[in-house]
Amino acid sequence: MIAEIIAVGSEMLTPFRQDTNSLHITSGLNELGVAVAFKTIIGDNREHLTDAIRIALRRADIIILSGGLGPTEDDLTRECVAEALGTGLTRDESAMELLKKRFAERGIAMSPNNAKQADLLHGATLLQNRSGSAPAQYLQTDSGGYARTIILLPGPPRELKALFNEQCVPLLVKNLPPNAMAKRLLRMALIPESQVDARTAPIYQQYSDVETTILAGSGEIQLHFTCVKPTLEDAQARVDEVAERIEREMGDDVFSAHGESLEEIVLLMLGMRDLKLSVAESCTGGLLSQRLSAIPNASRSFHGGAIVYASEQKENLCGVPWDLIQQKGAVSEEVARVLAEGIRERTGCSLGLSITGIAGPAVTEGPDAGKAVGLVYIGLADGTDTQVKEFHISGDRDRVRLWASQHALEMVRRMLL
Amino acid sequence: MIAEIIAVGSEMLTPFRQDTNSLHITSGLNELGVAVAFKTIIGDNREHLTDAIRIALRRADIIILSGGLGPTEDDLTRECVAEALGTGLTRDESAMELLKKRFAERGIAMSPNNAKQADLLHGATLLQNRSGSAPAQYLQTDSGGYARTIILLPGPPRELKALFNEQCVPLLVKNLPPNAMAKRLLRMALIPESQVDARTAPIYQQYSDVETTILAGSGEIQLHFTCVKPTLEDAQARVDEVAERIEREMGDDVFSAHGESLEEIVLLMLGMRDLKLSVAESCTGGLLSQRLSAIPNASRSFHGGAIVYASEQKENLCGVPWDLIQQKGAVSEEVARVLAEGIRERTGCSLGLSITGIAGPAVTEGPDAGKAVGLVYIGLADGTDTQVKEFHISGDRDRVRLWASQHALEMVRRMLL
Numbered sequence: 111m112i113a114e115i116i117a118v119g120s121e122m123l124t125p126f127r128q129d130t131n132s133l134h135i136t137s138g139l140n141e142l143g144v145a146v147a148f149k150t151i152i153g154d155n156r157e158h159l160t161d162a163i164r165i166a167l168r169r170a171d172i173i174i175l176s177g178g179l180g181p182t183e184d185d186l187t188r189e190c191v192a193e194a195l196g197t198g199l200t201r202d203e204s205a206m207e208l209l210k211k212r213f214a215e216r217g218i219a220m221s222p223n224n225a226k227q228a229d230l231l232h233g234a235t236l237l238q239n240r241s242g243s244a245p246a247q248y249l250q251t252d253s254g255g256y257a258r259t260i261i262l263l264p265g266p267p268r269e270l271k272a273l274f275n276e277q278c279v280p281l282l283v284k285n286l287p288p289n290a291m292a293k294r295l296l297r298m299a300l301i302p303e304s305q306v307d308a309r310t311a312p313i314y315q316q317y318s319d320v321e322t323t324i325l326a327g328s329g330e331i332q333l334h335f336t337c338v339k340p341t342l343e344d345a346q347a348r349v350d351e352v353a354e355r356i357e358r359e360m361g362d363d364v365f366s367a368h369g370e371s372l373e374e375i376v377l378l379m380l381g382m383r384d385l386k387l388s389v390a391e392s393c394t395g396g397l398l399s400q401r402l403s404a405i406p407n408a409s410r411s412f413h414g415g416a417i418v419y420a421s422e423q424k425e426n427l428c429g430v431p432w433d434l435i436q437q438k439g440a441v442s443e444e445v446a447r448v449l450a451e452g453i454r455e456r457t458g459c460s461l462g463l464s465i466t467g468i469a470g471p472a473v474t475e476g477p478d479a480g481k482a483v484g485l486v487y488i489g490l491a492d493g494t495d496t497q498v499k500e501f502h503i504s505g506d507r508d509r510v511r512l513w514a515s516q517h518a519l520e521m522v523r524r525m526l527l
Numbered sequence: 528m529i530a531e532i533i534a535v536g537s538e539m540l541t542p543f544r545q546d547t548n549s550l551h552i553t554s555g556l557n558e559l560g561v562a563v564a565f566k567t568i569i570g571d572n573r574e575h576l577t578d579a580i581r582i583a584l585r586r587a588d589i590i591i592l593s594g595g596l597g598p599t600e601d602d603l604t605r606e607c608v609a610e611a612l613g614t615g616l617t618r619d620e621s622a623m624e625l626l627k628k629r630f631a632e633r634g635i636a637m638s639p640n641n642a643k644q645a646d647l648l649h650g651a652t653l654l655q656n657r658s659g660s661a662p663a664q665y666l667q668t669d670s671g672g673y674a675r676t677i678i679l680l681p682g683p684p685r686e687l688k689a690l691f692n693e694q695c696v697p698l699l700v701k702n703l704p705p706n707a708m709a710k711r712l713l714r715m716a717l718i719p720e721s722q723v724d725a726r727t728a729p730i731y732q733q734y735s736d737v738e739t740t741i742l743a744g745s746g747e748i749q750l751h752f753t754c755v756k757p758t759l760e761d762a763q764a765r766v767d768e769v770a771e772r773i774e775r776e777m778g779d780d781v782f783s784a785h786g787e788s789l790e791e792i793v794l795l796m797l798g799m800r801d802l803k804l805s806v807a808e809s810c811t812g813g814l815l816s817q818r819l820s821a822i823p824n825a826s827r828s829f830h831g832g833a834i835v836y837a838s839e840q841k842e843n844l845c846g847v848p849w850d851l852i853q854q855k856g857a858v859s860e861e862v863a864r865v866l867a868e869g870i871r872e873r874t875g876c877s878l879g880l881s882i883t884g885i886a887g888p889a890v891t892e893g894p895d896a897g898k899a900v901g902l903v904y905i906g907l908a909d910g911t912d913t914q915v916k917e918f919h920i921s922g923d924r925d926r927v928r929l930w931a932s933q934h935a936l937e938m939v940r941r942m943l944l
Contacts, residue, residue, distance in 0.1 A: 121740070123562070123564065123565075124740060125550050125553045125554035125557065126740060126751065127742070130545070133545065136542045137542035140541075140542065147572070147575060148568070148569060149567070149568035149569075150565070150566070150567055150568075151565070151566035151567075151568075152564075155564070158565065162565075165582060169578070323541060323543055334543065386837075388840070391813075395816050395819070395820020396808075396816025396817035396819075396834070397817045397820075400813035400816075400817045402812070402813075403811075403814075403834070403836050404812070404924075406887070408812070409837050412836060413837040413839065413840050414812070414833065414835050414844070415840075415844075416831065416832070416833055416844065417813070417831035417833070419816070419825070419830060419831035420829075423805070423830050423831040426874055427831070427832075427833065427874070456843060457839075457840055457844070458839065458843065470823070471824070507821075
């Protein structure tokens with residue numbers, strides 16, 4: 111059973127916009143045991159779209175179209191599906207009533223254009239859209255002797271997701287062989303993908319019924335495991351088994367056994383030990399704080415800190431002696447140490463974490479002149495002891511900043527293990 | 528002249544990965560006056576891919592394939608293009624030599640698989656890849672009586688971009704009618720898209736030779752103008768004319784007339800006036816600092832500040848009296864005022880900017896209990912005067928935080944106008 115997703119809209123053929131709806135639809139279909147074999151992106155063009163639907167009818171069992179259900183002349187999905195199937199559209203009275211009601215409730219006059227949003231493919235089921243004017247349509251039909259399922263969804267992601275999850279998935283479940291998908295996600299920080307693959311492939315390759323996907327990026331390796339079986343229990347047992355064997359192999363390198371982010375894990379570990387963390391950020395300029403504070407209820411364990419982007423602020427906000435900055439440079443083991451201790455003391459927190467480094471461009475004057483772009487010092491003070499580590503991060507400014515924040519979080523996690 | 532882009536690779540049919548190469552290719556083709564009419568994403572499947580290429584040969588003049596040029600059995604693009612064209616592949620001796628040299632330089636044994644990377648379509652030009660082992664191919668051919676240009680590019684974005692920009696574009700230019708594209712980008716913050724469209728449509732609709740794209744999101748509206756003409760001068764004159772008329776209509780709402788981001792503009796305006804800015808962030812937790820410090824050389828005008836995420840830190844780091852927080856709540860006009868003044872004073876900067884608000888979830892105890900999620904106060908102190916504004920931002924935690932940082936930057940910009 112294979113599917114094709116057709117995203118309709120000329121804006122997705124520009125350099126500015128991308129189809130992202132298909133990721134959500136793919137995830138939902140995969141959970142039902144259906145693979146997506148084709149994705150097509152097509153403009154608001156009657157001939158191109160009708161032809162693309164004809165092609166899809168030949169090669170896929172399930173065809174899901176997103177977009178082109180609005181009221182304007184450019185919205186052609188309904189008409190093109192009807193033409194490709196050689197069938198017709200009928201104005202649905204109940205859909206018309208709902209449209210009129212929707213406009214009346216908002217006190218807006220319904221333009222005559224909108225009426226075409228009530229046009230239903232022959233034999234299709236209308237799926238009511240609670241957050242927009244375009245209803246979705248679900249059709250099971252026969253095309254050239256083959257059973258085909260055709261779904262029309264509106265383009266706005268919020269409407270599409272609600273309609274797909276709440277109304278299409280239950281209809282698909284009824285018409286598909288019973289299948290359940292289980293998932294697990296292991297996450298590791300800051301180790302090379304090749305190393306992870308070399309150590310884990312001998313394990314996951316033994317599980318031919320479990321699909322393993324390794325994703326690397328942003329200083330992190332993710333191992334996604336999925337398994338489809340007639341029952342969820344059987345599928346879950348398989349992904350759990352492979353995930354647990356890989357966890358044993360990789361040990362403490364695995365920071366998350368159920369998909370949580372590194373910042374979530376650090377906050378959780380701090381919370382369990384009733385510790386409060388504050389930070390002093392120089393080259394990352396707020397990125398670390400931003401990541402921690404993006405987690406709801408972070409304030410239990412993350413208190414804030416100082417952005418000491420300019421050297422003067424290292425003195426003003428964390429009490430780093432100006433002489434020390436002049437002697438050693440702002441990017442130095444010594445300054446990282448005093449920053450971590452200074453912010454810990456000024457905030458009254460249990461742990462102080464500091465980052466100072468050269469994210470790029472290169473520094474050409476002052477005490478840090480000539481130090482390499484990517485040189486980063488991270489300090490962690492707990493009141494008794496302060497550890498400082500030196501890192502050399504390759505890549506551009508954004509990458510240096512992101513990896514520095516990743517190293518800082520990982521230093522806290524390893525300390526709390 | 529229309530193009531189809533075919534992205535090859537099973538990973539792009541999962542929920543985890545997306546084709547992004549096509550955005551870069553589209554931008555390059557558009558500049559040559561070529562529109563992309565179709566995008567197809569297809570797995571590493573011989574039958575599916577060959578069929579997709581046959582379809583593309585029928586409907587597009589230029590066909591660009593990315594991916595599937597590696598050495599493994601799954602890498603099928605060369606073979607499938609040859610099959611769809613009914614032509615053959617020849618092992619190219621010079622390409623073989625380059626491959627061998629590449630492996631020798633790295634001290635790695637070349638596996639026999641790699642040899643197929645030297646297989647060239649009959650009549651194609653080989654384009655040497657300086658950063659990977661897969662060369663690209665450029666072929667002009669005749670398919671069923673129609674002239675077709677077929678380009679094969681490797682999937683890794685860095686290799687693809689270099690090969691496309693440096694080698695394919697010059698070849699395409701030679702074979703296409705002379706055309707040049709001019710672009711302009713106007714950006715506005717925090718005004719509704721409908722308002723922008725109502726005021727600007729009467730202007731841009733007069734320019735049928737200029738393509739106008741309005742993008743809204745993240746507290747910002749972008750107006751992209753592009754125009755293709757035989758000469759760049761003519762094209763530039765047209766986009767400049769429409770952009771300047773729209774700038775006059777929208778006035779100060781336009782923060783950027785040439786595409787700069789809001790944080791770049793704020794830093795530029797601060798720099799021109801030799802002013803230093805520091806910030807005190809509560810609910811945004813570092814997001815504003817992070818945006819400012821992401822711009823290279825920001826430290827000339829952005830000094831840093833305090834992340835006062837926990838209430839205690841508002842007292843510790845910015846000197847907000849604890850009594851005031853108890854009486855008025857941390858999310859109050861009064862606290863926003865003292866935060867802005869406090870951070871300005873402690874950092875010795877010319878301007879102090881503060882953000883305090885409820886990003887969600889709702890506060891259930893303490894002096895801020897019951898205040899609405901999305902309530903945000905922003906303070907701006909310049910040493911003589913402190914202005915505080917109240918905002919009500921709808922949406923989830925991420926949106927409240929992002930819009931609050933946008934409002935804060937916009938407050939600084941308007942003050943400096």
